[in-house]
Amino acid sequence: MKKLFSAVILAVTVLVVPEASATNYTLWIHGRNSGKTQAGNYNDFSYWGPSGTAAGVNKKAVNWNGTQKVGSENGRIRDALDCFCTGNNWCYIAAHSAGNLQIGYALSLHGGSARYKKNASPNASGVCGNTDGTTQTGWNIKWVDVASGAGGGSELADVGEWAVSEPLVSDLVTTTSRSMYDHNNTRSKWFYMFAGAKGTFYAAILPGQDDEAVSYHSTGGVSGSSGGSYCNPGDLFCSGTLNTGTNACSDGRAKWSYHSVSLRDDGEAYNHHANGNWAGIIGPVRADVVKYAY
Template identity: 80%
Template sequence: MKKLFSTAIIAATALVGAEASATNYSLWIHGRNGGSTQRGNYADFSYWGSSTTAAGVNKKAVNWNGTQKISVENFRVRDALDCFCTGANWCYIAAHSAGDLQIGYALSLYGTSARYKKNAVPNSSGVCGNTDGTTQTGWNIKWVDVASGAGGGSELADHGDWAMSEPLVSDLVTTTARAMYNHNTTTAKWFYHFAGSKGTAYSGILPGQDDEAVAYHSTGGVSGSSGGSYCNPGDLFCGGTLNTGTSACSDGRAKWSYHTVELRDDGEAYNHYSNGTWGGIVGPVRADMATYAY
């Protein structure tokens, strides 16, 4: 309902505005990968699945080298936001795993910066040209859907279960990810978290409920300088319950500002991985984008 309301307000505003050529876009920001996606190519959906699958209006793949540090590759996310989310144009954002860190970093550190209005016509590097040479403050973003967000890091990085030669892994250490930027600063953009819990392989390392890669404390947008043990209701072996919506966890730990849990995987049906088929927890996010990003 919140999404429908905010979308209606913005649509009405666009109708009475002076600029009649407004276009909406859906930007998909992937997570950790082997660096195989084509940077600057907004049509390369190989990380996600078939490019013909419905995943929001005018969908664009925001590809970055998913082995490198967030600070090093964040310019690619900013390039995409400049391209499609300035001037008369508006964006819906979908992010997976470390893509949560990418959009959170961009909004927190650059969300109030002056951005040139762009023409949504990217060159081979993914950079668009200016329209009239004027700037605006930040980007036109309606909301952010987050599939298995790693904004709070993962204990798999803490324990060295991922390839430590990848610079990104050092960013995914829980204390590092949580201190990287102010997660409460989203320029009032809502983050809708989809938290999967079909995790078994690393149950001894990841606290509470997890999706085999990231635990609920991160995928649920739970605040704090370190992680915690959170589960579905009724689990007796957890430190607390991850509550849906904006409500604090059952132990009183709050979520970051403008972060809400849209889907908690009570049925333990979704793991972390899209597997190039829009699978896992990416599936419900894709469906949400297909329904509400228009």
């Protein structure tokens, strides 16, 4: 589906817009961290792994303080989208964990607003200058790949398993994450979900299949005001199976609009963590971006 969609977009672009005037970028939006990434520095890939690793065309690291609330830091994400995804430029988005909340929040609450067309030349704060002073509605985004998305929150936040002094943790409470914005309103941008299942001792806290930090109900983009217990096919200890694509779960619970499961970790091979080397569930997302973000 992604291949076909991208091919259609590319064909239309070739027919309508002079290709020489456009540049494509790949934006990587990280999740919860210690706040040590350099906000505004689009070349700081320390959250992900070696900066020389292939990760899509013209890759940029969208850094924000990963200990703070989504709303207070979302301006950093909007700065990046303004810089690289306006005018004749287009973006592919890759997000991890709470980065899912950040891009979802930006699109739902600000994706219909007027954005000045920017010159893709950021200053030290990560802000770009205007091109001709004109605006457009929202951003030019082709699609969004999500590694272990926390758009539905995590039960680890519900029970205070993480450091409760971090403001972001209150946003990651499942009911809070799910009510923060309209998850169905992606501005018609497809979210391709990659759900890991290599969980360990947190199994008693996280319902269904998990990757040590987030459960399938969130990483699979399953709708609703609260989480649920979803697993791989054949698991008898769950309320339902997380089906791939846009199909509802086996218990009938639907995914949010424009959400599709690209990878369900049937082999339980991928955990949540990058480990400084594009590892865990980030690995398949990086491979997908290398293949399709060009």
